[in-house]
Amino acid sequence: MTDRLSSGSDRLDGTLGGGLMANAINFLLGPPGSGKTILAQQYLFHNATDRRPGVYFSTVSEPLEKILRYAQTLTFFDRRALGKSVLYEDLGGVLNEKGLPGVLARVTEVLREQRPSLMAIDSFKATRSYADGQEGFRRFLHDLAGRLSAYPVTSFWVGEYESGDIIEAPEFAVADAIISLSSERRGERESRSLQVLKLRGSDYQSGLHAYRLSESGLQVFPRMADPVDPSDYGLSDVRIPSGIPLFDAMLEDGFWPGASTLVAGPSGAGKTLLGLHFVFNGLDTGEPGLFATMQENPSQLERTANRFSWSFKSPGVELMYRTPVDLYLDEWVYDLLGTIERTGARRVVIDSLGDLRAAALDDIRFREYIYSLLQRCSRQGVSVILTQEMPELFGVSRLSEYGVSHLSDNVVLLQFVRGKAELRRSITVLKTRASTHDPRSVQYDISTAGFVLGEPLSSSEALSS
Amino acid sequence: MADQNPGIYSIGAVGRMLGVPPARLRTWEERYGVVTAERSDGGHRLYSRDHVEQLRFVARQVEQGTPPGDAFRLLADQLGQERWLTAPHAEERGLLIMLAERDPFSAEFGEYFLRTEGYGTVLAFDFNEAELKAEERSPQLAIVDLLIPGGTGTELCEALRQRGIGRILAISTLESRDEALAAGADAFLQKPLEPLKLVSTVKDLLGASAYLR
Numbered sequence: 045m046t047d048r049l050s051s052g053s054d055r056l057d058g059t060l061g062g063g064l065m066a067n068a069i070n071f072l073l074g075p076p077g078s079g080k081t082i083l084a085q086q087y088l089f090h091n092a093t094d095r096r097p098g099v100y101f102s103t104v105s106e107p108l109e110k111i112l113r114y115a116q117t118l119t120f121f122d123r124r125a126l127g128k129s130v131l132y133e134d135l136g137g138v139l140n141e142k143g144l145p146g147v148l149a150r151v152t153e154v155l156r157e158q159r160p161s162l163m164a165i166d167s168f169k170a171t172r173s174y175a176d177g178q179e180g181f182r183r184f185l186h187d188l189a190g191r192l193s194a195y196p197v198t199s200f201w202v203g204e205y206e207s208g209d210i211i212e213a214p215e216f217a218v219a220d221a222i223i224s225l226s227s228e229r230r231g232e233r234e235s236r237s238l239q240v241l242k243l244r245g246s247d248y249q250s251g252l253h254a255y256r257l258s259e260s261g262l263q264v265f266p267r268m269a270d271p272v273d274p275s276d277y278g279l280s281d282v283r284i285p286s287g288i289p290l291f292d293a294m295l296e297d298g299f300w301p302g303a304s305t306l307v308a309g310p311s312g313a314g315k316t317l318l319g320l321h322f323v324f325n326g327l328d329t330g331e332p333g334l335f336a337t338m339q340e341n342p343s344q345l346e347r348t349a350n351r352f353s354w355s356f357k358s359p360g361v362e363l364m365y366r367t368p369v370d371l372y373l374d375e376w377v378y379d380l381l382g383t384i385e386r387t388g389a390r391r392v393v394i395d396s397l398g399d400l401r402a403a404a405l406d407d408i409r410f411r412e413y414i415y416s417l418l419q420r421c422s423r424q425g426v427s428v429i430l431t432q433e434m435p436e437l438f439g440v441s442r443l444s445e446y447g448v449s450h451l452s453d454n455v456v457l458l459q460f461v462r463g464k465a466e467l468r469r470s471i472t473v474l475k476t477r478a479s480t481h482d483p484r485s486v487q488y489d490i491s492t493a494g495f496v497l498g499e500p501l502s503s504s505e506a507l508s509s
Numbered sequence: 510m511a512d513q514n515p516g517i518y519s520i521g522a523v524g525r526m527l528g529v530p531p532a533r534l535r536t537w538e539e540r541y542g543v544v545t546a547e548r549s550d551g552g553h554r555l556y557s558r559d560h561v562e563q564l565r566f567v568a569r570q571v572e573q574g575t576p577p578g579d580a581f582r583l584l585a586d587q588l589g590q591e592r593w594l595t596a597p598h599a600e601e602r603g604l605l606i607m608l609a610e611r612d613p614f615s616a617e618f619g620e621y622f623l624r625t626e627g628y629g630t631v632l633a634f635d636f637n638e639a640e641l642k643a644e645e646r647s648p649q650l651a652i653v654d655l656l657i658p659g660g661t662g663t664e665l666c667e668a669l670r671q672r673g674i675g676r677i678l679a680i681s682t683l684e685s686r687d688e689a690l691a692a693g694a695d696a697f698l699q700k701p702l703e704p705l706k707l708v709s710t711v712k713d714l715l716g717a718s719a720y721l722r
Contacts (some may be wrong), residue, residue, distance in 0.1 A: 067701055095705075130591055138550050146550040153549055157519050159704055187614075194614035196701040 049162075051083070051200055052090035052120065055378075056264040059238070059253055061246040067196050068244065069189060069218055071168075071203040078236065079257045081111060082118065082163040086261040089120045091198075092129040096161035099154055101135045105167040105204075108134040119260045122380040131158060135165070143174045144184040151188065155195050162198050166354030168215065171202030182214050189218040210241060220244040225255075228405070235372070235405055238264055254374035265374035267409075270416040277423045280373040284391070284427050287325030288318070290497035294473050299454065301390075302422040303477070306397075307447055308432040309458030313469055314490055315431040316340070316348065318458070319393035321494055322429050323361055323427075324354045331390035335381055336364040338371060340400035352494050362387045371403040377413050383424060392421065396431040401446055415451050438462060441499070453477035461487070461501065471503055516547035516555025518611065520624040523556045527568045534564065539580040543588070563588070581692040593710040604715055607648040607674075609639035609665060611657050615700060619652065622704040636660030643672050650674070650715055654700075655681040655689060663692035 048063030057063040064070055064087070073082040092098030102108040110491050112132060115121045126132070133154070138146040154160065165171075173197045175181030177485065201215065203397055207224070210216050222241040224503050227234050237252035254265045281320050292298040299305060308313050316339065323333035335356070337345060346356050353415040356363045364383050366376060384392060394400070397414075403408035414430075421428050429453065434443070455474040472485040484500040524531040538545055539555075544563045546554035556564070561583055571582035573633045606628050610616040620630045631646050633639035636659030643651065651669050655662030662665070666677050679689035682700045689697040695714055698706060 045514045142550045149549060151554075152617075153519070153553060155618070157521065157553075158537045190612070190614040191618075194612055194618050194701055374687060 049087065049091055051087055052084075053260070053264060055266055056238075056262065059249045059264055059266045060240060060243060061248045064116050064198065064221055065243075065245055066198055067193075068198060068220035069192060070198065070200050070221040070223065071205070071219045072200055072202045072223050072225070073209075075204060077226060078225035079255070080202045080225060081106070081115075081166055082257060083223075083262045083463065084166060084202050085115055085118070086120055087200065088120060088130050088162050088164060089125060091162055092125065093161070094129050095159075097129045097131055097158055098162035098251075099158060099160045099164070100130065100132045100167045101151075101163070102132070103139055103165065103167050103170045105170045107136075108132055111166070111310060117259060118354065131160075139171065139174055143176075144171060144180070147171065148187050148191070152191055155191065155197065160197055162200070163192070164202060166200075166202035167204060168201035169205055172213075172215075178214070181339040185215055185218060194443045230405070233370075238262075238437065253274055254372060256372070256375065265372070265378050267412070267434040268374070268377060269412045270419050273419070273423075279422075279425050285322035285325055285329070285435045286318075288497065290391060290486070292469065294471075294484075294486060295454070295476060296479050296481060299427055300478060302425045303425055304418045304422065304428045304430065304451070304454040305454040305456060306430050306432055306443075306452040307456045307458065308434050308443055308449075310434050310437045310460060311439075313458035313460065314488075314495065315433070316395055317352070317457075317490065317494060318344075319395055319431060320349055320352065320354060321430050322427075322469070323391055323393055324349070324352075324358075326391045327358060327360050330360075330389065332388050333361045333393075334364060334380075334383055334387055334389035335361065335393045335395070336366075336383075337393075337395045338366055338368040339395050341367075352492060362389065368399040368402065371399065373400055373404040373413055376400065376403065377417055379416040380417070381420065384421070389426060391427050393429045393430075396432070397446070397448060398433050406493075407446055411447055411451070414448055417452055449475070452477075459485070471495075471497070514557040514559050516549070516557050516560070517621065517716060518556040518558075518561060518625065518691045519557070519699055520546070520554045523561055523564065526627055527565055528560060529564070529568050537567070537577060537581070541578065543581045543585045553646065602694075603627060603629060603651070605631060605646060605648040606711065607631045607633060607639065607646065607651045607658055609633040609636075609651060610680075611635075612654070615654075615702070618704075619702065622707055626708050626711075628711070636665055639665055640668060640672075643669055643674060648674060650676040650678065650711060652678045652680060652711075653694070655679055656683070657683050664687055666692040666694050678710060678714060684721075 045419050046367050047066035048479050049066050050057050050063050072083055074080045088098035088100060102111055111319065135147055135150060144457050172181055175184060210222065219242060221243045224239045224241050227236045236255050238255045239252050240248040249266055251267045253267050256263045273362065279302045284301050285298040307318055319335065326333040342363055345363065349355055364380065401410050418428060430448065443449050454476045457472045457474055459470050461470050468487055470485040471488050473481040486500050487498040489496045520534055524534060529539045532720065544560050546556045546560060549555050567580040567584055606623055608616055608619050608630055610619060616632050620632060623630050629721055631642050631648060633642045636657055651674050653665050657665060662679065666679060669677055677694045679697045680693035680700055680702060684699055686697045688706055696710055698710060
């Protein structure tokens with residue numbers, strides 16, 4: 045029944061169960077620079093109309109001049125709306141001269157005169173120091189909340205509150221919604237997160253959601269924690285070749301569509317090349333491919349591909365390069381899913397997991413994302429290869445892959461083998477789901493044709509690896 | 510005096526009520542100084558009901574051809590001789606609406622928006638008061654909050670209907686369209702009330718704007 049208010053961003057609205065409730069009292073909390081003011085203005089500009097405008101009250105913490113100076117750099121800031129559908133007003137003077145009764149009087153006057161559908165008070169927290177004691181402040185809150193509830197207006201009470209304030213500060217008793225913005229610093233990296241702490245009358249996505257501040261406002265990357273979905277989804281039973289015939293034979297007959305395959309091995313073993321085989325083989329089968337790399341830049345990777353007579357300039361293959369510096373897992377996953385959708389990719393290579401892990405805050409979050417990503421790909425029949433670098437050149441004591449081997453359908457190991465005079469390589473299928481596989485380690489060389497598989501290793505050779 | 514009759518109407522609202530452009534109201538105040546609006550904390554003019562009646566008197570004189578200066582002298586004369594006691598009940602001139610509302614903030618907004626459209630209003634905050642005021646003042650339309658204390662709102666709708674109140678607009682925070690219509694209300698609006706919707710519904714129910722009478 046209650047209307048929802050859109051932020052202009054589908055992802056943020058989704059986090060809020062479809063949007064904020066219209067005519068509610070919403071708190072936006074966070075430290076300085078977290079984007080509270082930007083978010084409030086985003087709502088105003090997106091929803092205000094000439095007939096039902098949005099009013100932005102600044103109080104005493106940030107001068108209105110400054111709010112406007114920075115606001116004009118935002119893409120949603122529409123100069124033509126100023127003074128018509130979006131009105132800015134400084135309440136600082138009123139507050140200093142007449143205190144809280146003055147604020148009440150002015151708010152009432154604006155509600156009667158301007159008939160706004162949205163109103164922001166920034167900073168609301170600053171009003172508390174003008175109260176005549178705790179009792180006076182509660183009276184003010186009661187009167188203000190009473191007016192804002194009697195009139196159809198959605199309000200944003202913006203403040204530099206901290207999490208402890210939510211329990212103690214009396215203003216939160218009148219809150220219909222509380223959105224908290226915070227940031228966490230790890231080394232040189234800063235991760236911003238948005239959390240919905242309360243949303244009366246609606247479900248919402250719990251937990252911390254990453255966000256960035258850009259000139260288009262607050263961009264949210266909702267935490268991806270897809271629940272296990274037991275429902276059936278039909279996939280074709282035509283197997284997907286890897287592009288390396290003898291390797292397909294080891295896998296029974298290539299991969300199941302929608303399968304995820306972890307390829308682990310030390311540096312130089314050929315993980316990236318195996319991924320290239322997979323993606324470029326899609327050109328033969330008419331399946332668009334996507335190579336998502338953080339390892340090599342486009343020129344380097346194109347040069348590598350050229351050595352094997354492939355090119356990323358071919359239609360049907362897409363290269364998504366993101367530098368691992370300043371990479372944010374949340375943003376990257378949304379980016380990847382968007383690119384898969386745009387290109388219709390059926391084969392995806394992610395090179396490499398280690399770079400993604402470094403871009404995640406913690407292991408749990410990392411696994412949640414990878415699990416959700418693989419689930420979404422699987423349900424769409426998109427087959428994925430993930431590469432994982434292992435530190436040991438010879439021998440493997442454990443797969444240090446952050447638990448991803450449990451999440452992937454197949455696990456393939458690339459290793460170096462000590463030969464008599466030369467270094468040799470071997471490939472072993474450790475696990476296949478819903479399929480049988482050749483358990484032997486098979487020797488391979490890398491030529492201009494790519495992977496060339498040879499004979500299985502003898503047991504003594506296998507032991508020496 | 511100021512407490513009994515505080516400034517509540519903006520210059521825009523007074524302009525609409527009297528059919529006089531706000532710029533002319535400002536000029537009158539600056540030039541003649543007879544009717545001086547209070548100022549809000551934000552510096553905006555706020556007119557009391559008395560102010561509105563005094564300006565209505567002037568506007569009427571001007572309409573009949575009296576120069577504004579003379580009209581204000583006439584007004585000042587009356588005020589000086591204390592012949593101007595108080596504003597006549599607005600409702601005596603036109604349509605009267607009873608607003609039976611549990612929430613004082615909602616009542617304040619509702620009253621303001623109806624008055625700025627020229628309707629007379631009478632407020633009641635519980636069941637008994639509503640019955641009493643309906644008996645005393647015979648409003649043409651009653652706005653009934655279905656959650657009014659002291660009885661049920663649907664009973665109040667029925668009681669008012671029996672008292673011969675021709676038009677009933679039921680309102681509630683809860684979606685109560687069916688209950689409202691079953692109780693004999695002519696229309697239902699869910700709170701919070703949007704001013705334009707409130708006024709246009711009232712106009713529709715009464716079949717006339719307050720100004721057109």
